[in-house]
Amino acid sequence: MRALHPRYVLHRPLGPQANADDPERGQCPVPALSHHGHQRPVLLQTVTLLGVFFLGFGYFWLLVPKPEAQLQQLGLSCSVFTVSMYLSPLADLAKIIQTRSTQRLSFPLTIATLLTSASWTLYGFRLGDPYIMVPNLPGILTSFIRLWLFWKYSKEQDRNYPLLQT
Structure with a gap:
């Protein structure tokens, strides 16, 4: 169960050692989202713009x-x-x-x-x-x-x- 816990998934290493403990999964890297914390403002801006887009869409079609x-x-x-x-x-x-x-x-x-x-x-x-x-x-x-x-x-x-x- 530890492998499915979100905290464990987010902090797994990348590269060949990423799945070294799981022979069935092989050498597939898992993106470590914790290493991309500096991209949080960009993600927030993107989500905000998408929200504005959908609000505008709803306004034009519903109101x-x-x-x-x-x-x-x-x-x-x-x-x-x-x-x-x-x-x-x-x-x-x-x-x-x-x-x-x-x-x-x-x-x-x-x-x-x-x-x-x-x-x-x-x-x-x-x-x-x-x-x-x-x-x-x-x-x-x-x-x-x-x-x-x-x-x-x-x-x-x-x-x-x-x-x-x-």
């Missing part, structure tokens, strides 16, 4: 009876999320200016964001759909701000900072 109202409110919600996505890289703006380094920014992602947001803005303009056009305008603006930062703080100034290791 908003008319399909037209559902579409309008869903469009507004998606617009807010899109704008926040495009503004998120600017959260490091103060640190970028302070260090005079663009290492916190991704140049390929900046170009991709510019092309994607410009394409969606043009598409929304052609359709006359503000829920597509308006939220993608900040993507164009923030891409130009990031391109300006890449121009202002060229790679020569970044040589003092070591590359980030993943």
